[in-house]
Amino acid sequence: MNNDLACDLDLADQLLILLREEAGGCSEYQLIQRLKTHHSTHVPNLPLTDRLVLFRTHFLVFNALYRLRDRLWGERSGHLQIGALHIQLLPYQAGVAALSEHDPLRDYYLDMSNLRDTSEEDVEKLLTSFWTRMQGGEEKRAALELLGLDGGTQRLDLAVIKRRYRQLVSEHHPDRGGSTTRLQSLNLAMEILERYYS
Template structure:
């Protein structure tokens, strides 16, 4: 690893090392903890209980992950599967270059102005809006339907995670699925993990 890298590129390199060391993949939280354990200077070393610290840590991590994914893909050296529950380095498989186009999450995280311009009040509004939507229960029902799970059956988070992994594997763009469907699956998982512990 060279020492003249800009901070964002240096974080990409750190993440590449960590992902190679965990071939089974790891969660966003685990990645953050591994970076902190290695005394990375590229993420805040503050408690994640503060919403703005959490947002900034999350944003920096996902910005670097999307940059790393683009770099590996362009060099035909691998693919980074990115979701909060599992970030995993996968072998490169030739496919359509269109896979990286039209990805709204990628566009959001690669626009560094979102990190710079998002205030504590913005984060609070995002969280408030999220919880207001969650209280209706319609999203939970819709997420369970997307996962083809019976809402009247006693479910555990382990069951939901297993179904999530099955759906991601089945609908991943590298395997002929669509980016839109994969984003819907990720959104549904984000919703369900708030209800099941």
Template sequence: MTPDLDHHRDLAEQLHVLLCEAPDGLSEYQLIQQLKARHSTHIPHLSLSDKLVLFRTHFLVFNALYRLRDRLWAEGSAHLEIGPLRIRLSPYQAGVQALGEQDSLRDYYLDERHLRETSERDVEKLLESFWTRMQGNEEKAAALALFELEDGPLDYALIKLRYRQLVSQHHPDRGGSTTRLQSINKAMEILQRYYNRP
């Protein structure tokens, strides 16, 4: 059961508090873990290894983030940077960080039909198509995000360790998802190209 989106303002406020406490920003994963640690009633407290739970949690968080960004911008109090690896509050500067006329991601997450109407099969299709859209540095950034690692000087041994942890956690024999496991394997192939150099 997902929380009712009528409470999105409360979730937005909770996210605002967390982001104010983290001036360098947080990843989506860190935000979700902190919401769970503070017993937020606005996200599902179920395992994120379930594709549909993962999607619904992600959707609720991003719906609230875009609502928060709009409100902070309207108030002229801050700018909320919403990126794939980092979500961060920065000072408001009129005219410099104006919102684009057309923001397709914002439109997607503010359309609550996507939360209600997205099925488990739809989520599988999204995951299957995810890697086909990634190229170059985007591909590397997406692989690092899936592994919950930061870019920078990374030891290949750490990447291999993280890979083994994720495979163990998401293996279908342990109740995990085949699609998720395929994504993890693809991410490892990508990271090997960048980090496993002689």
């Protein structure tokens, strides 16, 4: 693919092109960086260190992802898995992910007034609320359990966690008869724990 995404394409179409190139999926951050590399005019080409810029970029990307997911589902041409840490385009499978279920996140991101009406102060409150919930540790606890580091008395730091992660990746790698799904779960757990222990 050339270095520029067609400017006349909607952001959802640009994301579809990028996700088709990432068979194993990718993170939102990777998608944003690829959009910037390909000179997309739909996301601000500003550093993500400014919280309001970060929020607006995130909102625009997730708005486009939910629109794309709805479209693919309607066309029966694919299923878009949208997660906080992993986004992946999958083949369409009837009945696997019915869009009829109420999805408050979808509602939030498809309501453009949430983009327009969110101030820098609102973003600060959202981030504080998010990190307060995360400190509750459900995500962290689940990631530690997956790596088998949840019940020991051993002092945990990033070096210990990485050592255990590498050991499990070696055991469960598909090239050694392991499961791709298990490997993806280990990668996700490591991504989560790096946030807590870096």
